[in-house]
Amino acid sequence: MCGILCLVNTEFQGHPPCLNNQSSVWECQDTVKIRNIFKQDFRLSATDLNKLNNQEKLKQLNNQLIKLGNNVKVDNSEKIDEVFQQIKDITEEEPEDELTFSSSIEEYNHLIPAIAGRGPDYLQYNKFDLGDSNVQLFSSVLSLRQPFISQPVFTDRYVVQFNGELYNSQCEFSNDTEFLLNQIVKHGIKKALVTLSGEFAFCILDKFEQCVFFGRDSIGKRSLCYKQTKDEILISSVPQRLYSECEGNKLYKFSTQSYKLEVSLLTREFEELVPFNILNYNEPTTQVNRIYESLKRSCFIRQETICPLQATEASLAVLFSGGIDCAVIAALLIENFLELKTPVKIDLLTVGFDNPRTGVKASQSPDRQLSFKSWFHLAKKCSGTNVSLRLVQVDVDYKLWLTHKKNVVSLMYPQETEMDLSIAIAFYFASNNIVPCQKLELQNYEVSWSDFISDTNKYVRVEDYISSAKVLFSGLGADELFGGYSRHEAIFSSLKPDDDPSRQYEELNKQLLHDIEIIHKRNLGRDDRVISSWGKELRYPYLDNEFIKLVINSIEPNYKIKLDWAVTKKGKTISKPTRKWILRQLAGTMGLNFVKDELKRAIQFGAKSAKLEIGQAKARGTDELK
Structure with missing residues (x-):
């Protein structure tokens, strides 16, 4: 890099x-x-110090807002405005002079x-x-x-x-x-x-x-x-x-x-991408195998080309929420290393944020829970092998968040929305090399999941640790290729059970191709800048050119979002779409049933990096940063 x-x-x-x-x-x-x-010298501003010194007061004011808002029988608008003003007096940033250069x-x-x-x-x-x-x-x-x-x-x-x-x-x-x-x-x-x-x-x-x-x-x-x-x-x-x-x-x-x-x-590469619009209702065994072989190859060429000038303890790391996209990548990396038979250590990086607004700790975030479960099952596959799989838990408190926020905002520009910040800052800290983390290693590979969670301290060795892995693998691209977003599912919202879904599947294909065409603008530049600021490099197996061609040109759209129907207790027929259906089938064939049916959760909600500030409860992801 x-x-x-x-x-x-x-x-x-x-x-x-x-x-x-x-x-x-x-x-x-x-x-x-x-x-x-x-x-770089990361310092807290006077306003940030004021926020830290008044955390308890801000929590009290936030609780007042909640109580006033819940009392619908009384018009509390004036009192609500007063509380908001008190919050603003503590948290409002002094306007900074715009950075200008004389030459x-x-x-x-x-x-x-x-x-x-x-x-x-x-x-x-x-x-x-x-x-x-x-x-x-x-x-x-x-x-x-x-x-x-x-x-x-x-x-x-x-x-x-x-x-x-x-x-x-x-x-x-x-x-x-x-x-x-x-x-x-x-x-x-x-x-x-x-x-x-x-x-x-x-x-x-x-x-x-x-x-x-x-x-x-x-x-x-x-x-x-x-x-x-x-x-x-x-x-x-x-x-x-x-x-x-x-x-x-x-x-x-x-x-x-x-x-x-x-x-x-x-x-002319995108001209070669012609969405495959034929629907197929047969078993997807052949297509699952094609995806498996292509994605495994994509992982292999990316892990084989890692020969750092400075040796590191871990060969590589995975940005790891525990969800299906990154779990499939981690499993394929493990498979490839098992075949190579050389001793390796892999770090699975999971990040969580203390949220002063809600009181939720980093250890309680959804991604922390799911990554723990997925790591356990993946680690068991490495029993007695050349692969050591470690879970690296990165906890970010409010002071750290405030200290580095300005730097992250600068790095992610020209993206500058609340959603961009919550995503970028999660990746920034997941890849950092200064914040002490905890490294978890499984000590008993025979233990069952139920026994494990009943007494985790008995089966896990925990050490303070900072990951020095220079290459990070990302699951980005799976949602864009296989239909992982709610907007993809919404294409089918008007369908009735007897309708022909062909037109909707054609629309899905167009949307997926468009998502890949603009992913550089929406995600890639931002993510590269925040992670590379630590002297680390991102690699994207799902965004391999050959893999993209395979998925767009050869995989049926109804294998990406599978449309089923169900009857409610009241007798109403409702649609039940399954996003990324064929990727879930792949996870099943790879023995990853523990994650096969996990729902999509964006990193800002999984890591709880969104809406950390008091008074942000009603902020939207599309709001521009102030």
Whole structure:
């Protein structure tokens, strides 16, 4: 993984002050020095301290609101307004001056610590001329593929900054940046890019053509943003205000002569995605097997290409709510490691939040309960094997939440809704490497679930721990491919038992394809930025290009949402749709019955990261942050 920062402008404005260096090239491979130079200082604001010091008072005011609201016989509107004002007096933030920069190099300098945090193994700064333009590049590297290669990479013609992982067979067991460079030299930039399979963003300078090419892969799994003015362009993995997020599957070409930006389609990949609209009411055995083989392969190529420069205790980690999407991924990773027979440790990362508004503790969150159960059953599959499966419980108290909230809001921009914050901050803390967590390891693999939950301390070893795994696996994409959201189910709400559902299934297919086309905008950039800020990398088995093609082009829509009917006690016939039905069948065939029928629960509700502030009870996910 790499952090990308590129400034092209007409006039050199000086070197970035934070590097304390005046030469054209600067580099650092001392990880301790990198951490110390660019260590971020997280502080509570005066308002946040006021919130912490008045928690009991805020709880009392919140209880008053509830009582006043429940008393419908009396008009308490004035009293309610008074209580809201008291809450506002304690919690209202002082307006902050908007961050402004007097020059582009000042803005560039401000971005360097965020870029450095993404790649803690190596940093390099370069300054050179390209025609009449000045170019300044800053790259950070998290080295996961050997041999180690520094960035940027230079040839006589090209300068390459590459952030991501490639899974082309030609580079499966070698350095993918080196492979990409060779492809560019042989075939040119556009032809090389369309052949790539993986998760990536790039910034490539062509010195002969005097152009900068940049963009993201066809799905948009890595973050990349830019800001253009009449005499400069700034391209960055992490944005500031007024930056635009690069779209997935687009190639951006910036001329350093005319300073014009052209945008074109990167690949024709989505034109090859033709939703399969034929309904099939036979047993789905063949289709389940196809999904199993393809997804297992997707996991394998992503876990086989992990060779970090700095050794870690755990080989990899899984963002783990305990639900079906991540449980299937965890089970497939285990299967692959069992076949490889090499000793490995896997961390299952589960996060929960103390909620001062409701009084619910992190340990009581729904995800904590479900992840505990799913981990137990998965761990039993590892009995006497080369795989050690640990549950890592991350508890986030209100003070921690307040301390890091501002940083998360900055990282997730241009997304800035309450829902985005509650999702982003859950992933941020799940992947953190500073908050002490608890690591659980199963000690008795013969115990039954009922005996286990009756006395868990007897069967579990618990240690304080911080996961150092550099690669995190995510179950993102399953809902978009298999119909996991309520809006997918709502397509069938008007159907009656005797109706032909073909039109609704065609509509479902269109919606699922659209969800994949915009997932870069809705989820991927935000999630990449918050997790990569810890020097860790996300990998998405469900979003493998070949797996997406299989599910969209070949899997029947009525296997994604299965429509059944039931009769109530009053004799009314009602629909009973099952979301992600074929994924549930897959879970059953893999022996994951403990999670097969679990309902969809968004992370912000499962981890209880939503609506943490007093006075937020009526806030909606779509509300913009204040």
